[in-house]
Amino acid sequence: MSYSVGTGVPVATDSQQAAGSSGEPTRAPAANRLLWADCAKGLSIIAVCYMHVVTGVPGGQDSGWHWFNDVMDPIRMPMFFLISGLFAHRVIERTLGDLWYRRLWFLLVPYLVFTPVQAAIRIDMVEDVTWQNLGRAILFGDPGIWFLYALMVFNIAACLLRRVPPLAAVGLSAIPAVCIVAAGLTQYNEITHITAYMPAFFLGLHFRAVFFRLAARATDWRVILGAVAAYVGWEWVMDLLVDHVNPDGWTTAEAGLINLTGMVRILTAVPAGIIVAVWISRTPLLSGIFAGIGRHTRPI
Numbered sequence: 001m002s003y004s005v006g007t008g009v010p011v012a013t014d015s016q017q018a019a020g021s022s023g024e025p026t027r028a029p030a031a032n033r034l035l036w037a038d039c040a041k042g043l044s045i046i047a048v049c050y051m052h053v054v055t056g057v058p059g060g061q062d063s064g065w066h067w068f069n070d071v072m073d074p075i076r077m078p079m080f081f082l083i084s085g086l087f088a089h090r091v092i093e094r095t096l097g098d099l100w101y102r103r104l105w106f107l108l109v110p111y112l113v114f115t116p117v118q119a120a121i122r123i124d125m126v127e128d129v130t131w132q133n134l135g136r137a138i139l140f141g142d143p144g145i146w147f148l149y150a151l152m153v154f155n156i157a158a159c160l161l162r163r164v165p166p167l168a169a170v171g172l173s174a175i176p177a178v179c180i181v182a183a184g185l186t187q188y189n190e191i192t193h194i195t196a197y198m199p200a201f202f203l204g205l206h207f208r209a210v211f212f213r214l215a216a217r218a219t220d221w222r223v224i225l226g227a228v229a230a231y232v233g234w235e236w237v238m239d240l241l242v243d244h245v246n247p248d249g250w251t252t253a254e255a256g257l258i259n260l261t262g263m264v265r266i267l268t269a270v271p272a273g274i275i276v277a278v279w280i281s282r283t284p285l286l287s288g289i290f291a292g293i294g295r296h297t298r299p300i
Contacts, residue, residue, distance in 0.1 A: 035291055036215055037083050040277035042294030044080035047072035049300065074235065074262070074269035077147075079277075080297075081197040082270055084151060085204030086211060091155050092162035099159050104152055110298060111148040118144030142190030148298070150194050154201040166206035173202040177263060181256030192259065200266045214271055218278035227272040234268035237261075 047068070054060040054069045061069075091099060119137035122144060123129050136142075141149025161169045177195035186192055204211065217223045241261060245254040281287045293300060 033291075033295070034087075035287060036218075036274070036278040036281040037086065038291035038294035039281040039287060040079055040083050040274060040294065041297055042290035042292070043072075043273065043277055043280065044076045044083075045293055045297045045300050046290070047076035048080075051076070074231075074238075074265035075273040077197055078200045078266045079270045079273040080147070081150070081154070081200040082204040082211070082266065085154070085158075085201035086208045088155060088158065088201070088205055089208060091158045091205070094159060096156070096159055099155060103155055107148050107152050107155075111145060111152070112138075114145055115149075137190075140190040141193065145298075146190065146193050150197060151201075153194055154198055157198065158202065158205055169206055170199060170202045173198045174263065177260065181260055184252045184256070186252065186255045186259050196259065196263060199263060200270070203266060211274060215274055215278050218275045224275060227275050230268040231272040234264060238265075 050072070051069050054063075054066055060066065088103075091103065094102065115138050116134065119134055119142075120129065123133050123137065141153075157173065158169075161172060164172065176198065177192075180186060180191055180195050214223065238258075238261065242258065245257065250258070277290075280290050
């Protein structure tokens with residue numbers, strides 16, 4: 001059975017994914033996919049597009065349409081990368097050479113094709129088009145389709161750490177974020193895009209059975225209540241923290257603190273997102289729409 005980081009996951013269909021004792025879905029023909037995972041990626045990419053619209057349209061952030069962006073802010077990208085890691089487990093079984101031909105190449109080609117165009121357009125918007133800025137955007141994954149760049153970095157890191165115990169690997173994946181904060185480099189999005197979401201990828205990669213089990217129990221009211229409480233509780237803490245450190249603007253140290261505490265959302269907000277994705281996958285009309293979008297995240 002094959003898996004794809006960027007385009008979806010060929011595994012059991014919703015009717016076939018009764019979890020066993022390991023929490024993983026049962027096997028199915030390669031043509032089938034895990035429906036809730038496709039819906040989760042679809043939900044993430046819809047939220048990303050929505051964010052760009054609301055923040056790009058004048059007055060959008062002050063309108064009533066901004067509520068969905070606020071709700072999805074702690075979920076959209078952490079869930080996207082966690083789902084990507086969830087089905088990248090074969091990475092830790094491959095050599096770097098095998099990884100290059102079987103995975104990295106298929107991420108690198110669209111990245112190199114579209115990033116120069118996207119970067120040139122965005123840099124032109126700030127009227128600062130230079131060969132230096134264009135080269136920097138391509139080499140460091142900024143802007144536009146930076147998520148392909150991040151996925152390449154995450155896959156390489158996972159391969160290099162494949163002999164490290166799972167919990168230690170997840171811990172090591174968070175160290176770059178701490179180093180960036182300590183160095184006062186949080187203003188560079190091309191760096192923080194990678195460091196902020198690497199732990200989500202590693203959690204999905206090494207603790208996939210936990211998230212399969214969560215999805216299998218998405219109708220259990222105790223699981224739903226726990227996920228909602230975790231989401232609401234930590235967002236309340238984050239709001240208090242932001243209000244405390246940001247009365248007149250953040251210092252570099254305060255911005256770093258917000259970045260680090262925001263990483264906890266991988267554990268507090270993403271479970272709620274997964275439960276929503278499972279419910280979407282069980283709703284006939286919505287499941288087709290969200291899953292279709294989730295299978296085509298690259299072109300969208």
